[in-house]
Amino acid sequence: MQPLDGVFRREWGGAVAAVARWCGDLTVAEDAVQEACADALRAWPRDGMPDAPGAWLITTARNRARDRLRRESIRPGKELAAVVDDIIARTDRSEAPHRIRDDELRMMFTCAHPALDRPSQFALTLRLVSGLTVPEIARALLQSDSAVGARITRAKAKIRHANIPLRVPPADMLPARTPHVLACVYSVFTEGYWSTAGPSAVRDELCDEGVRLARELSGLLPGDTEAAALTALVLLHDSRRATRVDAQGALIPLEEQDRRRWDRHKIARGLDYARRAGGSTGPYLPQAVIAAVHATAPSWEQTDWTTICAAYDRLLAITESPVVRVNRALAVGFRDGPDAGLAALDQVADHARLVHSALPATIRADLLRRAGRPAEAVQWYREALGRNGSEPARRFLQRRIDECGG
Incomplete structure (x- = not known):
């Protein structure tokens, strides 16, 4: 039997969305699916x-939700219980309890309702659609577990009290909601591809979910260049997933990966989506260009760092993110030499x-190592080690420390 945690992760969003559409209550749906998972474990x-x-x-x-609705309906009076029974009977006759393609899309766009603030939209989507735990969402938002848990609870209550419908909005409302949905899908993928904590460097079920949701969105929005750019990005990254760790689960850096094992079908599909994304003004196309350069380079030595640096410059013009600046510094180091990269950093x-963040220390250490300054590199690898919660990443940093004679 395949690991049940992976099955629950894969099926969570569809189950919550289907039950929420059926009963109209996000809290009831989430609790019912949680109970169903517990039943499955037994x-x-x-x-x-x-x-x-x-x-x-x-x-x-x-069935769990039905029981709960019936229990709660009899509290104010038996006449309400009769109404609930009528709703349940009509729903049972009208549709079979199977997963419908649009359920998760309805859920994503409901969570993106403008009545909710942006962090609440983000947290709620990651919890209800993708099944990420509160600690995982807290890491993505750089907030405490308690703050994220409270935010999710308040957001569900607001949807319930404001009677926000579970539906994909009409066409004129899609542009305002789509950026949030795209950001959430990318966060699901990145938590799988660069797991921020725990024993595994790559979480396959989250990668699969991110790719699936991106392609679903591209299908829903066939002319949307941002959705196409995101799909290109996740496919191009995902083409290298199988080579990111060795048989023992240790991280393999890009320059050491076996390019013969990269998924050429995903690369071709990713490049096709990138072409569809022409004209995109959002953050995903420059990142897809970077991923495409890596995916199509014959070897590490033949990587086109000039194009990569130009793509980072374009990304900075869109986002002005310090994380992007740090990654650009590493690319500058490969284009112009480690000292130039250190100056940019x-x-x-x-x-x-x-x-x-462990990222600046990790990149500084790598640039120092490549500059032939191992003692200084060890200092910064140790700094990064102290800030990293991922066990595979910590093992990789320790490997670098050992290589530098630390």
Whole structure:
């Protein structure tokens, strides 16, 4: 039997969305799917996993939600219970409890409703659609677990009290909501591709979910260049997923990866989506260009760092992000030499938003190592080690320290 955690991750968003559409209450839907997962943990090891685990979870969750709605409906009076029974009976006759393609898209756009503030939109989408835990969302938002948990609770309450409908908005409202949805999908993928904590450097179920959701959005919005650019980006990154770790789960840096094992089909699809994204003015196309340069370079030595630096410059004109500046400094180091990269890094390393990040120290250490200054590199690798919560990343940093004689 495949690991149940991965199955639950894969089926979570569809199950919550389907049950929420059925009962109209996000809290009831989430609780019901959580209970269905608990039922599965007891039943599947004993009876075997069903052929359609998602349908099993939706059916079980709907039964759980039905029971809860009936229990709660009898509190003010039995006449309400009769209304609930009528709604349930009509719903049961009108549709089978199977997963419908648009359910998650409805959920994503509901979570992106303008009545919610941006951090609440983001947290709610990652929780309800993608099944990320509160600690995972807290890391993505750089907030405490308690703050994120409270934010999600308030957002669900606001949707309920304001009667915000669970639907994809009409065409004239799509442009305002789409950027948030794209950002959430990319966060799902990146948490899988660059896991921020835990024993695994790559979380396959989150990568798969991010790629799937990106392609779903491109299908819903066939003329949207931003959706195409995001899909290009995740496909091009994902083409290298199988080579990012070795058999023991240790990280393999890009320059050491076996390019023969990269997924050429995904690269071709990613390049096709990148072509569809022509004219995009958002942040995903420059990142897709960077990923495309890496994916198509015959070797590490033949990487076109001039184009990569130009893409970072374009990205900075759009986002002015300190994280982008740090990554650009590394690219400058490959284009113009380590000393030039270190000079570029000095211009951003002390930014307030990077104070808890391991990225500046990691890149400084790498540039120092390549500049032939191993003792200084060890100092900064140790600095990065102290700030990193991912076990594979910590092992990789320790490997570099050992290589530098630390």
